[in-house]
Amino acid sequence: MDASVLIVGAGPTGLVLALWLTKQGVPVRIIDQTAGPGATSRALAVQARTLELYRQLDLADAVVAKGYAVPGVRLWLGGREAARIPFAAIASDLTPYGFLHIFPQDEHERLLIERLAALRVAVERSTELLGYAEDGGRVSARLRGPDGAERTAEAAFIAGCDGAHSAVRAGSAVGYPGAAYPQTFYVADVAGAGPAFNGDLNIELDQSDFLAVFPLADGGRVRLIGAIRQDDGRDLDKLSFDDISDRAKRLLRLEVETVNWFSTYRISHRVADHFRRGRTFLLGDAAHIHTPVGGQGMNTGIGDAINLAWKLAAVLAGRAPDALLDSFEAERRAFALRLVQTTDRFFNVAAAEGRLAEIVRTRIAPIALPLAAKLEPARDYLFRTISQITLNYRGEGLAEGRAGAVHGGDRMPWVKAGAGDNHQALAAIGWSAHVYGAADDGLRQWSEARRVPLAVFPWEKPMGHAGLRENALYLIRPDTYVALAETAQSVDAVERFFARTQIRP
Incomplete structure (x- = not known):
């Protein structure tokens, strides 16, 4: 295969997907019909949640500094x-x-392209997807390059990040x-x-x-x-x-x-009828589109990319079954439906x-x-x-339990801890566990044996205000959402979670 994942579309959604996959060791190809990144942009806002997630690739400070x-x-x-x-x-x-951050999409794209280039991945410009088909355990795509010649590319999966008029969505016959x-x-x-x-x-x-x-x-x-x-x-x-x-x-x-x-x-x-069909995934405007009021569109596409990236990496590495990829549609499509309804209501009132x-x-x-x-x-x-x-994924297959006000599926709340904050412990892309208070020896031994980093924060009152419970255990997914919240530090509960989902952290 030419790559594990063929990404069609080099806007922020496709670029973020390529960055997160490459950082996890997944070979990608990313193509785009345009000759270069845009010189103008409609999308402006980079929301707080996006900046939080950008800390995983040391992107947040650069975006804040440039915007x-x-x-x-x-x-x-x-x-x-x-x-x-x-x-x-x-x-x-x-x-x-805690602010509204303005960083125009054209500048945003250039920064993402620079970071991707530093990882030795270049966007293949003036390259068009003509069609594709699943062939057993892979995708075979027909591409037209800048020289006009047609070539075939093979990948394990294809990701449509190619906008509202998505060729990938058309090729998968998914309704919109x-x-x-x-x-x-x-x-x-x-x-x-x-x-x-x-x-x-x-x-x-x-x-x-x-x-x-x-x-x-x-x-x-x-x-x-x-x-x-x-x-x-x-x-x-x-x-x-x-x-x-x-x-x-x-x-x-x-x-x-x-x-x-x-x-x-x-x-x-x-909103597309499906975000996954076989080896095809739809993200960003290819999957959902709505009024620009609220500055949600670009950020939602970036959220799609980060949600999918860790799951693809786990499946391709043999650390999770293919069924894990179904959770991408379950989690992100439900959010897209809620978002479109919310922005519709707001815009209809405003206009x-x-x-x-x-x-x-x-x-x-x-x-x-x-x-x-x-x-x-x-x-x-x-x-x-x-x-x-x-945004949360409560009630989905990768969410269990409750400790304090925090449910499985919630974003891990942010709190100041010592000279920093608890999200600093989430900078690496991978599974981790948090305890706010004291961790028992059994949990520490499990963490070392399983190679799941354990962060222990001395209890402070603001942690309770944020909804956390003293001495509870929070198992955290690679995208910094809580997978399991347990009032007791039950290693057995964690093992049951991984056995049920068939994920090996």
Whole structure:
């Protein structure tokens, strides 16, 4: 075979999948139809959960250094700022990344490509997937290279990370039900000045068309994102920035000096019927797509990649049965369905028409949102949802038990521990165990014999506030989700878990 995994598509999802697999010793090929990485981007936000996972490949610090941590969100009404919600007051005890981080997708891709190149893996550019078929225990794919010649590539598995019009999804005959939003979206990269160039995310509430200004790292440049309705009589495919900029300039008091680039696009809300079919996997926009409101799309694709990577590595190494790969669809498709429903509801409220919707946006929201931000439960819920740290796999086959407020399937809560934090012990990609308090000798001996690292943290009150239980045992998956939570340090319970799943850590 040419590689163990053929990855089609070199956006963030495909690049992250290639990085995580390569780091685990899995040979990959990654191809893309384009001649090079994009020079513009719609995706901007890197959520806290993504940054937490990026610590596994020493990526988080680089992304934070190259991007911009947004300190808060400002709501605008009638051409004036109506309210400000600071992020620092929301998430300082939930994650080391308690902010909205802006790092445009084109810059993000270049960083991932550099890291992949350092591992001696290059993206094969101007290479198109023409078709593929499963042939016994492998996939045989027909590729057209930059010279126009057709070649065959063989791999154990194929991963479709090739976007909403996925050739891999088409080749697997997987349905992609859903519908298009009635709005056309636009994005403009502009330089200028004005009160909305304040370093915060600025959202305008007056009109039923979504309108937001996202700050960028250099301070004098922002990304303007909005939605345009279909019923205004214009040819939306031929719009220019001048056609849509009046409202943004008036309601957000923008003084635009330079338009670096401008584009329009349509978006749908869809979830594929299957994320796995035989030796084929669908990830990112090839598997799910939804409104850009909330900055979830790119992060969800990256989450898909990390979820799948450790499972593929385990199966290819003979440390787990093929059935482990079924959990990719079970876990990630369930999340995608919830996400599409959530973003749909939010966008429909934000873009709804009518007198009632106008009252909610212009009179209730500017008062209710800042008040909600002062309430800890409301702040936590808002940040946990958007940042994806609330994502869990409870009730699935790789989740058992409960200790404190932490269930099997939950993200391991983040807490400060000594001079650092407990997530520092999760930097390596592999199984591990945590105890907050004291570990007994039997558990220590098991950890050494099984070569499963055991991290023991002296008990502190903040650990209880985070939902952890003193002296409980938490068995943690390679993607830093809790597989097993046990109030007693039961080695037998851990062994039963591995026997049931047939995983050898």
